[in-house]
Structures are given as C-alpha cells and as structure tokens.
Amino acid sequence: MKEQQFASDNYAGVCPEAWQAMQEANQGSAMAYGDDEWTELASNGFRTLFGIDCEVFFVFNGTAANSLALASLCQSYHSVICSSTAHIETDECGAPEFFSNGSKLLIAPSHEGKLTPDAIRTLVLSRTDIHFPKPRVVTITQPTETGLVYTADEIKAISDVCKTYHLKLHMDGARFAHACEFLQCDPADITWKVGVDVLCFGGTKNGMAVGEAVLFFDKHLAEDFDYRCKQSGQLASKMRFLSAPWVGMLKNDAWLTNARRANESARYLAEQIKDIPNVELMFPVQANGVFLKAPEKVLDGLRERGWRFYTFIGGGARFMFAWDAQRSRIDTLVQDIKECSTLI
Numbered sequence: 001m002k003e004q005q006f007a008s009d010n011y012a013g014v015c016p017e018a019w020q021a022m023q024e025a026n027q028g029s030a031m032a033y034g035d036d037e038w039t040e041l042a043s044n045g046f047r048t049l050f051g052i053d054c055e056v057f058f059v060f061n062g063t064a065a066n067s068l069a070l071a072s073l074c075q076s077y078h079s080v081i082c083s084s085t086a087h088i089e090t091d092e093c094g095a096p097e098f099f100s101n102g103s104k105l106l107i108a109p110s111h112e113g114k115l116t117p118d119a120i121r122t123l124v125l126s127r128t129d130i131h132f133p134k135p136r137v138v139t140i141t142q143p144t145e146t147g148l149v150y151t152a153d154e155i156k157a158i159s160d161v162c163k164t165y166h167l168k169l170h171m172d173g174a175r176f177a178h179a180c181e182f183l184q185c186d187p188a189d190i191t192w193k194v195g196v197d198v199l200c201f202g203g204t205k206n207g208m209a210v211g212e213a214v215l216f217f218d219k220h221l222a223e224d225f226d227y228r229c230k231q232s233g234q235l236a237s238k239m240r241f242l243s244a245p246w247v248g249m250l251k252n253d254a255w256l257t258n259a260r261r262a263n264e265s266a267r268y269l270a271e272q273i274k275d276i277p278n279v280e281l282m283f284p285v286q287a288n289g290v291f292l293k294a295p296e297k298v299l300d301g302l303r304e305r306g307w308r309f310y311t312f313i314g315g316g317a318r319f320m321f322a323w324d325a326q327r328s329r330i331d332t333l334v335q336d337i338k339e340c341s342t343l344i
C-alpha cells in the first residue's frame, strides 16, 4: 500500500521509540519468560506512571488481554456487563466466554457506546434468581469504540454502582493513552483512584509492533494470572521483546506524544469537514477516531478514490489516526470528502 490509509490505527508501523528499545533489548542473551531486566524495567515503569504497586503482565494482543483479565475476575457461572458496542462483544470471537469457561456477557444497549450506572443497575436487577448467571464484572472501554472518553466522574459513578452490587470493574484500554491525552489527566485519575480493578493498556494502537499490558491494581486479583497466560499461549518465552518496547514508550512520555499526534489528527479532520454539506459527525471527536455519516453515494465516491474505511458502527465511515498520521494525507482526504459530498 503506497499511500497512507486511516481505516484503522493498527495500519501504522512501529514508532521509533519502541523500535529503538527493541534494538537495545536485542543485545546478547537474557533470561526467558519474563525473568529479564527489560520486563522488570517495564513493570516498574508502569508502577511509577500509575503511582501504585500493581501487578503487571505482558500479552500479545488485546483480545487475550481482555479475555484473560475478565476470566480472572469470574467463575463460569458469572456474567460480565458491557456495552453493546464493546469490543469484547463484537470483535473477540467469543474469547471472553471461551477463556472464562462460559461466563455470559450481559449487553447494555447503547447508541453512542458508553455504559451508564443506570444501565448497569437495570441489568443487575433484571434477574436475581438462581437460574440466571450472576453479574460479577463490569467492563468499560476507554475510550469507547465510538471514540468517546469517560471522564473520571463518570467512571467513579460506575464504580460506585459496582461497589453497591459487589462487581469488579475492568477497563479495556486498547486506546487508553488517547483517553489520558484527551482528558489531560494522570493515568491514576481514571483508573485505580476511581475504582478500576484491572486495566488492559494497549500498546499496539499506540505505536508498538505488538503487545498489551495487563495491570492489576488490586494485586490479589492477579493470583495465578501467570498460569492463565501460559495455558492460553500468551506467555512469551522471549518476553523481553514484548516488554522492552514499553520501556521506550514510557520513557519521555512517548506513549502520550503518540496519542497526542493521533488525537490532533482526528480533531483536525473533524474541524476541516465541519462545514461540508451532506457529511456529519456521528459522535463528538474526543480521541483518535472520526465517524462520518454520509449518503452511501458519497461513501462510494470515497471508496472509488481509493479510501479504505470501516462502516461497522452505525453505517458511518470510520477514520482512525495513529502516531504516524500525515497531515498532507489528511488534507487529501478532506479534499476528496469535499468533492464527493456533492454525489447525492
């Protein structure tokens, strides 16, 4: 593919900071299965960043991170409350149910992606009898699959409901960096300080080749998680190559700089197209995604001009930006949207 596309933020390559750290880790030999210095450094880096002594694990991808984290919070007869747009519901091929040996996902209807305290309460109270899987976990995606960011207060309100009903709170942070950038807050402010028990912190969409970190803020919940990773094929033997890039990402806040470039690209596109007729934003642009509602002919026009995008959320065209988004390419997209907008 010659020209840059914005169909997904995982179209991007590896950012220099992650690449450089991989190269530095590629010196000589190191202990296997996470007993190496890089893994220690990366784990401590997360503890410093979050200001808490948490348990940290490195897995290959987000599906594994989410599924194994949820499985560790559930028995097979439990259920997990999530939004209808949640990646664990729509894009993980049943992995959360599989790895939890059958914990059911309870889906809260949501148009714009967010889960609310009311929706959680409704689901919890809908059935309390022995015949229904017992709610045990709530999971929220930060930012949502629709690019919306939960504020600290919103998360706190959700965790208050969780406490009332003895539910654990999990956060799918495939784009966690982008949420922190938008809110201009410390990672702790939207996680353990407001009641999040486990966070899956995405590396791939933030500029790494591969890898997500699973952070257990309540260390007791991490019991035997290493066995879970091993059994599911997620324990890297050359772990240093999963952990070292994080050292590069955490140093000098590269993770945040990457997220800023991605978010700014999304805001730029949103700003440039706001006055174009027949084209509307489906959601406010807060993180690194822009969802456009436009007549099918307009979208077809963009496709004919070679643009790739997904339309799986509400039929709108999704454009996602990564650390490497080129401004000139966004300008070309804007121009094409302008020209195609009259195709109705």
Ligand SMILES: *Cc1c(COP(=O)(O)O)cnc(C)c1O
Pocket (backbone or CB within 6 Å): 061, 062, 063, 064, 066, 087, 088, 141, 144, 145, 172, 174, 204, 205
């Ligand atoms: C990309 C993504 C993931 C992780 O997906 P993998 O392809 O398994 O790495 C998880 N949650 C959300 C919201 C995502 O967008």
